[in-house]
Structure formats: C-alpha cells, structure tokens
Amino acid sequence: MRTPILILMSAIGVIGANSLLLSPVVSAVSQTLNATTAEVMRAASAYGLGVAAAALLLAPLADRIGAGRLLRAALLLLGAGLAASAAAADVRMLMAAQAVCGLAAGAALPSIYTLAMVIAPKGREARVLGLVLSGWTVSLVLGVSVSAWATDLAGWRAVYGTLAAVALLLWAASASLRAAGSPSSQATSPLTALRVPGIVRGLLSTALMMLGFYSSYFFTGAHITQGLGLSITQAGLLPLFYGIGFGLAVLLDPLLDRLGLARATPPVFLAVTASYLLMMVWADSYGLLLGLAVLWGIGQHLALNLVVARVTLLDPGQRGAIMGLFSTVTYLCVFAAPFTGAAAYAVWGLAGCLGVSALLSASAALEALGLKPAAPSAGGAPA
Numbered sequence: 001m002r003t004p005i006l007i008l009m010s011a012i013g014v015i016g017a018n019s020l021l022l023s024p025v026v027s028a029v030s031q032t033l034n035a036t037t038a039e040v041m042r043a044a045s046a047y048g049l050g051v052a053a054a055a056l057l058l059a060p061l062a063d064r065i066g067a068g069r070l071l072r073a074a075l076l077l078l079g080a081g082l083a084a085s086a087a088a089a090d091v092r093m094l095m096a097a098q099a100v101c102g103l104a105a106g107a108a109l110p111s112i113y114t115l116a117m118v119i120a121p122k123g124r125e126a127r128v129l130g131l132v133l134s135g136w137t138v139s140l141v142l143g144v145s146v147s148a149w150a151t152d153l154a155g156w157r158a159v160y161g162t163l164a165a166v167a168l169l170l171w172a173a174s175a176s177l178r179a180a181g182s183p184s185s186q187a188t189s190p191l192t193a194l195r196v197p198g199i200v201r202g203l204l205s206t207a208l209m210m211l212g213f214y215s216s217y218f219f220t221g222a223h224i225t226q227g228l229g230l231s232i233t234q235a236g237l238l239p240l241f242y243g244i245g246f247g248l249a250v251l252l253d254p255l256l257d258r259l260g261l262a263r264a265t266p267p268v269f270l271a272v273t274a275s276y277l278l279m280m281v282w283a284d285s286y287g288l289l290l291g292l293a294v295l296w297g298i299g300q301h302l303a304l305n306l307v308v309a310r311v312t313l314l315d316p317g318q319r320g321a322i323m324g325l326f327s328t329v330t331y332l333c334v335f336a337a338p339f340t341g342a343a344a345y346a347v348w349g350l351a352g353c354l355g356v357s358a359l360l361s362a363s364a365a366l367e368a369l370g371l372k373p374a375a376p377s378a379g380g381a382p383a
Contacts, residue, residue, distance in 0.1 A: 016138070019044070044218065054107050075171035079168040208361065
C-alpha cells in the first residue's frame with residue numbers, strides 16, 4: 001500500500017506546487033513577461049477556471065472508466081501544460097498553458113481522493129486520506145519554497161520544466177494503479193451528485209474554507225516582496241512554514257476519527273479563524289508571520305481532511321462525481337480569490353485579505369454547528 005500512497009501524495013504535490021507557485025515568484029514572472037502582478041495572477045485564475053470546468057465535466061468519468069485510468073490520462077495532460085508554461089512567451093500564453101494544467105488537475109484531484117478511499121484498509125480511512133493530503137506539504141515545502149529559491153538561481157522557466165518532468169515520471173510509475181477504482185454500475189453526473197443528501201451544505205463549507213485560504217495566500221508573496229521589501233526566497237519561506245504545519249497535522253488525524261465530523265469541525269474552523277486574525281494583527285512582522293503560518297497550516301490540514309471526508313462519505317457509489325463537484329467549487333474559489341483578495345489588498349494590504357479570510361472561516365464554523373452528532377463509523381472515518 002505504501003507505493004500507491006506515495007504516488008498519490010506526489011501527484012498532489014506536483015498539482016499543488018503548480019497551483020501555489022505563482023504567488024512567491026510573481027515578481028520574477030512579471031519582469032520576464034513584461035506584465036503587471038495582477039496580469040500574471042490572472043494565470044492563476046485561468047488555472048482555477050480550467051480545474052473547475054474539468055472537475056465538473058470530466059471527473060464523473062472516474063465512475064465510468066475507473067479512477068486509476070482517469071488519473072493516468074490527467075498526468076500526461078498535466079506534463080504537457082507545465083511544459084507549455086515553461087515555454088510561454090507572454091502572459092496570454094502563460095494563461096492558456098495554465099488553463100490546460102487546470103483541465104488536467106480537475107480530472108486528477110477527484111481521482112486521487114477517490115483512490116485514497118479505495119486503497120485504505122478498513123478502519124484507517126482518515127489516516128490514509130491524511131497521508132495523501134500531505135502531498136500538499138510536498139508541494140509547499142519542495143514545490144513552492146524550493147522553487148522560489150530555484151527561481152532566484154535558474155529562473156522560473158526551469159522550475160516549470162522540472163515539474164513537467166516529474167508529472168511524466170509519475171505517469172510512468174502509476175501503471176499499477178490503472179485498474180484501481182473500478183468503474184461503478186451506477187450512472188453518475190454532476191446532477192445526480194447534487195441530489196445526494198448533504199452535498200449542498202458540504203460544498204458550502206468547501207467554498208468558505210477555500211475562498212478564505214486563497215484570498216490571503218495569493219497575496220502573501222506580494223506583501224513580503226513589495227510591502228516588506230524582502231526577496232523572493234524570503235517570500236518562499238512562508239509556504240515552507242505553512243507546509244511544515246500542514247505536515248505536522250498528520251499526527252492529529254487519528255483524533256478526527258475518534259471525535260467524528262460534528263464534534264471536530266466547529267473547533268477546527270475556529271482555530272483557522274484565530275490564525276487569520278493573529279496574522280492580520282502581525283502582518284508587518286515577517287518573523288511572527290512565519291511562526292503563525294505554522295498554526296495556519298495545522299488548522300487548514302485538519303479542516304481540509306474533515307471537509308473531504310464529509311463529502312466523500314455521502315455516497316461511495318458517486319465518489320467521482322461528488323469529488324468533481326468538490327474540485328469545481330474549490331477552483332472556482334481559486335478563480336475568484338485574485339479578484340476578491342485584490343479589492344481588500346488594494347485598500348488595506350495583506351491585513352485586509354486576512355480579515356476577509358477570518359470572516360469566511362468563522363462562517364464555516366457557524367455552518368458546522370448544524371451538523372448532527374454521530375459516533376465514528378465502524379470503518380474509523382469521521383462520521
């Protein structure tokens with residue numbers, strides 16, 4: 001089981017590195033392509049729109065052809081999109097290339113989350129899901145922080161080229177997963193998934209969490225390099241510290257199994273809210289911002305685990321379609337965040353973005369109070 005988990009974790013790492021990379025290197029990309037920060041960040045919006053479209057239209061294929069086959073096709077497309085990003089001659093080409101990457105990620109992420117639940121032994125679902133989700137730590141520590149350092153040394157094009165090569169290596173390594181996540185006999189679509197009881201509230205919780213995260217994250221790099229006058233490498237340290245917290249939170253995942261969704265979700269979202277408020281107060285202190293990013297990562301990992309488990313367990317026969325909706329909502333938030341965050345950043349700087357994020361996270365905690373208490377399921381996943 002270790003090899004499939006490593007492959008799924010690494011696939012999330014590559015996808016996550018690409019989706020989070022622009023923030024710390026935005027200044028370097030802007031200079032090379034002769035574009036403004038806002039124009040470059042629209043490539044992130046194009047990526048998010050691509051993910052949302054693919055997750056809505058392509059993710060249900062995982063229920064028809066199998067999640068393993070869909071994942072492998074998506075990895076090939078991701079490699080092509082990353083290579084095109086490395087070769088982009090202007091910001092429009094970068095936007096188009098990132099849209100292709102978005103299409104690939106929109107098909108891959110629902111497949112990865114589905115496969116995580118399929119390969120997990122009975123009684124260890126939340127633990128396995130937590131390990132797979134730690135691929136976001138790989139993306140933050142190696143993909144983003146190291147990439148920011150590599151950008152200073154070799155340029156951002158080399159970083160995208162390296163990610164393209166890794167995506168193709170993962171495609172080759174994932175041959176053993178081809179038959180995993182066998183097709184379902186049930187015909188699924190976004191419409192059938194939307195009729196699953198509890199899905200609307202689950203997607204609302206997803207939107208509040210994701211829009212809150214990206215509305216602040218996308219502007220941390222600009223705040224550190226432009227607002228505080230520090231280097232790209234120093235900007236890359238914030239994702240590193242966030243990623244450390246995100247990874248350390250794996251140790252707390254078994255606690256989610258024991259508490260269950262209803263008891264765990266409100267306090268976790270309140271903890272995320274507190275991290276935003278603390279960073280808002282000390283946004284101008286680089287050292288304190290790094291330390292608080294660790295707490296931010298811990299809370300965000302636990303929140304993500306709870307929300308993914310919440311929607312995935314609603315109907316195992318429609319996991320592909322349901323996770324497609326999850327990814328659609330997530331990356332619609334990625335698309336919207338540069339615009340919502342920009343409005344706050346233009347007036348109040350990063351502190352304004354963090355205030356918006358705190359409000360959204362507090363709303364997610366309030367929504368979670370309506371969850372009905374239930375004992376942990378027999379399988380051990382949060383119920």
